[in-house]
Amino acid sequence: MYRLLYPLRTYLIVSGRFGEEVNVMAADWVTVVSAKPFIVAVSIAPTRYTYHLVKKYREFVISVPSIDMVNDVWIVGSEKGPEKLKKTKFEFVHALKTMTPIIKNALANLECKVIGEHPYGDHVLFVGEVVAYSYREDAFRGGEPQLGIGFLAHIAYDKFTTISKEIITVKR
Ligand SMILES: Cc1cc2nc3c(=O)[nH]c(=O)nc-3n(C[C@H](O)[C@H](O)[C@H](O)COP(=O)(O)O)c2cc1C
Numbered sequence: 001m002y003r004l005l006y007p008l009r010t011y012l013i014v015s016g017r018f019g020e021e022v023n024v025m026a027a028d029w030v031t032v033v034s035a036k037p038f039i040v041a042v043s044i045a046p047t048r049y050t051y052h053l054v055k056k057y058r059e060f061v062i063s064v065p066s067i068d069m070v071n072d073v074w075i076v077g078s079e080k081g082p083e084k085l086k087k088t089k090f091e092f093v094h095a096l097k098t099m100t101p102i103i104k105n106a107l108a109n110l111e112c113k114v115i116g117e118h119p120y121g122d123h124v125l126f127v128g129e130v131v132a133y134s135y136r137e138d139a140f141r142g143g144e145p146q147l148g149i150g151f152l153a154h155i156a157y158d159k160f161t162t163i164s165k166e167i168i169t170v171k172r
Contacts, residue, residue, distance in 0.1 A: 007153040007161060010073060013042060014061040014109075015053035016082075018094055018101040024085060025050040026077025028154050029123070030062060038130040040112060043123040049081045054126055058114040059098045063106040066139075067150035067162040074158060096132035107149060108135035 008028040016022040029043035040062060044051045054060050065073050072088040079087075092101035095111045102109035112128030119125075139149045151163045 003156055007155050010065065010077075010152045010154040010160065011042075012063040012065055012073065012076065012103060012106065013044070013050055013054075014063055014092075014100055014103060015050045015057065017057060017099045018092065021053065021082060022085070022092055022101060023049050023053055023082045024063075024076040024088075024090060024103070026073050033127060039115070039127060040110065040130060041125050041127045043120070043125050045123050051124065054114065057100065059100050060112050060114070060126065060128060061095060061098060061100045061102050062110040062112065063103040064108040064135075064139075065152050066107055067152050067160070069106075070152060070160050073152065073160075096134065098131065102134065105136075107139040107151070108133060
């Protein structure tokens with residue numbers, strides 16, 4: 001009953017090499033592992049096309065989509081392999097440090113090199129060091145997420161939502 005941990009934010013995992021082979025899948029099971037150095041992890045099932053590209057090139061990009069990209073997120077989260085990308089509006093551009101491209105207009109792109117992997121149950125946890133990142137200033141003004149931009153969260157199956165604009169500042 002992993003849904004007990006939902007809603008979770010939804011991300012895009014870009015894999016492959018710019019101009020050669022590129023794929024994208026949706027992923028909820030993404031987490032920060034370390035701040036310094038900046039290390040993240042994503043759980044990818046071996047049945048995914050993405051799994052094979054991450055194994056092959058030892059790198060991946062985590063792209064942060066906004067709610068207005070939800071239809072394309074659904075396409076890459078429900079169909080297998082690069083053919084599906086023709087149905088999306090994703091535009092790929094060169095990354096700063098990886099051969100895996102980043103998605104133009106995503107709220108942020110985190111370029112990761114695989115530093116570890118381990119199978120757990122029906123998924124493989126890929127641990128990646130973030131070797132470069134870029135983001136939209138309007139989405140992370142002053143380094144803080146701007147809720148009005150529409151961060152994407154997943155409820156279940158084909159149901160998504162966005163983070164409320166309500167902010168509660170606690171007494172310290
Ligand atoms: C919102 C959403 C979140 C998902 N999260 C994950 C995830 O964290 N890990 C995973 O292996 N699959 C996840 N999936 C499933 C893959 O995105 C899906 O199987 C996709 O078709 C794989 O594409 P590929 O075979 O081209 O790599 C998710 C699907 C959706 C719709």
